[in-house]
Amino acid sequence: KQEVTQIPAALSVPEGENLVLNCSFTDSAIYNLQWFRQDPGKGLTSLLLIQSSQREQTSGRLNASLDKSSGRSTLYIAASQPGDSATYLCAVRRSNTGKLIFGQGTTLQVKP
């Protein structure tokens, strides 16, 4: 059974810091891995999707890496801003039905 774990559960940093969020999964047989952002009481916004054959994806200040063999992914946020404050969710997809297995998320607070 696929399990997804995110560490830390919560993180508070001053504005301008670079930071890394971690995601680990137990079964390396995945189609892809996605990072989402969720603002309080809102839906999810997709940030980055990494295919199983890829090692990393970048979008602006965000960089996500994937090491399938070790069951790990990281989301790197450069020069953090208060607007980055949100919960970041990692999800893996294992099948062609589109089913995603989510971690519990890391809640990030960036202080001005």
Next chain:
Amino acid sequence: ETGVTQTPRHLVMGMTNKKSLKCEQHLGHNAMYWYKQSAKKPLELMFVYSLEERVENNSVPSRFSPECPNSSHLFLHLHTLQPEDSALYLCASSQLSATDTQYFGPGTRLTVL
């Protein structure tokens, strides 16, 4: 806006009520999903519909009944719910492929009294 809308945004219901949640996607996608997000728990997939056919039912109690009348609309019919069913219910859609991204609606915050 992600192109996925959900109504109502908030719902309070008693345990004997019957209500329905509605989701609509304007993205031309061929798959739709219901997720449940409870406090302190990971987001849980409830149902997947692909081409209007249910392809995944994640051991969800029968008091939750999904309906997908066409590729743009998805409903979740609720009856005799329990207080522990209180949660944020999220709908998503995607164009099923190896590279698809799921687009989420804003969710319905459900409170069962």
